[in-house]
Amino acid sequence: MLDERRVSVGTKTYRVFNYKWSGCKRDIFADHWTEMVECLEEHPDQTALELLVEFQVRYPGRYSQRQLYTLQKRVRVWRQQAVQRLINEVSRTPNQASLETSR
Numbered sequence: 001m002l003d004e005r006r007v008s009v010g011t012k013t014y015r016v017f018n019y020k021w022s023g024c025k026r027d028i029f030a031d032h033w034t035e036m037v038e039c040l041e042e043h044p045d046q047t048a049l050e051l052l053v054e055f056q057v058r059y060p061g062r063y064s065q066r067q068l069y070t071l072q073k074r075v076r077v078w079r080q081q082a083v084q085r086l087i088n089e090v091s092r093t094p095n096q097a098s099l100e101t102s103r
Contacts, residue, residue, distance in 0.1 A: 032055060
């Protein structure tokens with residue numbers, strides 16, 4: 001192919017074309033996440049590994065050890081949100097308590 005400066009530009013041979021679909025995968029834990037959250041709320045110190053093992057027993061063949069890292073990320077986000085909820089509750093409580101004591 002010649003451009004206007006008469007330079008020959010060939011095809012890009014260094015690119016590897018992969019025709020597999022590489023979009024986002026579906027959420028593995030979507031079907032049982034509400035149950036998992038209930039378990040985490042009952043036992044907040046439970047690790048992701050313990051949670052995964054529990055759900056492997058509940059739903060045999062559904063979850064594998066390879067999904068542990070994904071579950072760890074989900075549990076980490078859940079814990080961060082739980083901490084934020086606690087901080088918000090604590091920050092509201094002193095204001096209400098100070099109003100009640102001033103009366």
